[in-house]
Amino acid sequence: MQFEPTESPSRIAAVLLALCVATLTGHGEAWAGGHVYPPRAASVLSQSSDPTGWQEIGAAQFAQAAHSARAGKADAARRAYDRRDWKAALAISSELAEDGNSEAQNMLGVMYENGEGVKQDLAKAAEWYRMAADKGLANAQLNLGVLYENGEGVAKNDTTAARWYRKAALQGELLAQFTLGLMYRQGRGVPKDNKQAARWLNEVAERGYAIAQVNLAFMYAEGLGVPQDDTAAAKWFRKAADEGHPVAQNNLGLLYAAGRGVKQDYAEAMRWHRMAAAQGLANAQFNAGALYEAGKGVAQSYLEAARWYRRAAQQGELPAQFKIALMYRSGRGLRANHAKAAQWMLLGAERGHAEAQYILGQMYAEGQGFTQDDVRAHMWLDLAATRSSEPKVRGGAIKTRELVAARMSPAQKTEARRLAKAWKPTQNKLFITPM
Secondary structure, three states: OOOOOOOOOOOOOOOOHHHHHHHHOOHHHHHOOOOOOOOOOOOOHHHOOOOOOHHHOOHHHHHHHHHHHHHHHHHHHHHHHHOOOHHHHHHHHHHHHHOOOHHHHHHHHHHHHHOOOOOOOHHHHHHHHHHHHHOOOHHHHHHHHHHHHHOOOOOOOHHHHHHHHHHHHOOOOHHHHHHHHHHHHHOOOOOOOHHHHHHHHHHHHHOOOHHHHHHHHHHHHHOOOOOOOHHHHHHHHHHHHHOOOHHHHHHHHHHHHHOOOOOOOHHHHHHHHHHHHHOOOHHHHHHHHHHHHHOOOOOOOHHHHHHHHHHHHOOOOHHHHHHHHHHHHHOOOOOOOHHHHHHHHHHHHHOOOHHHHHHHHHHHHHOOOOOOOHHHHHHHHHHHHHHOOOHHHHHHHHHHHHHHHOOOOHHHHHHHHHHHHHOOOOOOOOOOOOO
């Protein structure tokens, strides 16, 4: 989805797994969510017709009374944990865990994982999680899955992680359902299966969680595991956008700009892009700049376009960096400055932007912002000619390369080809020395 053929690669963006991992690793919070320790069971002792003793209580009542007593201790352990009284939480949980209480075993796993009241020991955390997980406790199954996914306390094994996530997911464990969906989407630990991914993401999205709604919307937009449906994509993006999720806001803006699933409305597109841009999302800042440059949904303004492009460029947004280079070169929106244009263009070219490589080759050939250098010019033009998928860029690079080659010696041509062959895109997104 683009505003311009080669210079504005706006896109529908999926939420990265890293977001999920950051959420999943908060085991203490997951435990504190209320579904590890059951509510206190009602005492049945007061219901006995014989206030003198246990002898008159039937076996079922005795078991229930014992469960009630354990629940009371479990509540005490939880209260101690919540007030960060690790000593008390450890003592009570250890007693319950040795008695086979799965919630207490999971709690000990959390404490050993986080080093709370004990020396951090991920292997012991895994042991306690496994005891509780084997008893069917969904939260422990989730926590054990995370350890296997990250290789913490156990050998890293995505297949085993997925197996534990599935056990927890089938019990309705939210984070397990979400992670399992992403694993099916990526083919990690399970065969890649977009239908299964959509199934599990839908489970979580229906429960109102924005990160799942964004991922599900992306799958509808691209027709991955579900029929391609822009209306459904817009619905799910909107749900997450209304909750303030910046990726959803940006993607909903893209749908409005393109008229996909909604009536085309550039002003509405800009409204959503600005919401996401205000939260610091670089691609939304770039998209806002593109609308200002094109005068769509807002009054055309190169100055405003440059302001938004600069914000995105400073975060490493590659197409925005290319736009800043063009503006410095042309003097539109920014005061013309060939030295700065050259620096931004070089950054884009080194990161693999084919059109930046083409223009950089022109700048070296003409001595614009650099000392004139035919070898460097030929190198960058050669890269653009072989790497660009745009006929206009590829054709222009080939033509300019031929003109430069006509004035080069055989040795210079050999060196230029060597440099082009040795080139690899840099991972640096920003200048070492900020401008």
